[in-house]
Amino acid sequence: MPEGTTFKYQQLGIAATEYSAATKAIERLIEKGVIKRITTGVFYKPKKSVFGELRPRETEIIKPYLYEQGKRIAYITGTALYNNMGLTTQVPKIVKIASRSKRIYIDSGSIKAKPVKSYVDVTEENYPLLEILDVLKDFTKIPDMDKKSGIRFLQDKLNSLSEKETNTLVKYALKYPPRVRAFLGAILNEISGQENSNLKQSLNPLTTYSLNLNENILTTAPNWNIK
Known part of the structure; x- marks a missing residue:
């Protein structure tokens, strides 16, 4: 697994019956400093640098929450999306996550996110189209654009x-x-x-x-x- 990437148990490619054993193995890896815990059930392999260990980027920390059972069910929207697109320089304190099937909240250190309702079911194939529609929807509200x-x-x-x-x-x-x-x-x-x-x-x-x-x-x- 690449350094700086986040994961849940679902990304380990193991059966649900093996989660108990995986939990013990992960706890041992945490004790050794091989991986770190972000929050319950979400972990990452720290990236080493000359300045020490680097915490994953915000988008990488949020990424596991956008999937369920290996399938995308959500995407980042709002000012965080428009900043990433280069439409605004504003950086939101709270990221918005759009999903039709689940309300997703995150409160992990400096990373905070709240849910908004997607107009259609989200998939890996369609979320770029939904991002375009969100720009159209929020066009007059995008800060400093x-x-x-x-x-x-x-x-x-x-x-x-x-x-x-x-x-x-x-x-x-x-x-x-x-x-x-x-x-x-x-x-x-x-x-x-x-x-x-x-x-x-x-x-x-x-x-x-x-x-x-x-x-x-x-x-x-x-x-x-x-x-």
Whole structure:
């Protein structure tokens, strides 16, 4: 196991009936300093440096909580995600973890996390798409973000998707609030020059969406009742 990585019993590749023996083995390894405990049931192999042992990065400490039985069920969202994407320099004191199947709390030293509800079930394949939808959802709330840069970021992300991924993104967007669907529709409209009929038909034509965007920032905003 690489240094600096975190793990739970589930990552050890052993049967549940062997957990009792594994617990004793892990306790011996902790006594020898080979591994360290972060919290109950979560451990890591410390990385050595000239300055001594290094604690795992925040994302590595959180990583085991995002999986259950080896399958991803959650992902990091909110300001921590947007900071990692380069959309904000702000670093949150409390990380948000989105999951549909589980409410995940973490309180381990300086690492604190609280749950938010995901709009769809989270998998290893779809969470990057859900991250894009979260940027759209929280666009006006991302601290210190330049809106033009934010739009360019979203355009680049959407341009990099395959046709299949774009169709899946639209399918997920239909489960998000109307302003997210309108915002996604406007950006896809600007990229392709065409309106996505599934997104358009899901919206009330009399509703306007206040995102503080003008045509200089997003030329297709008026087509989707975005102001």
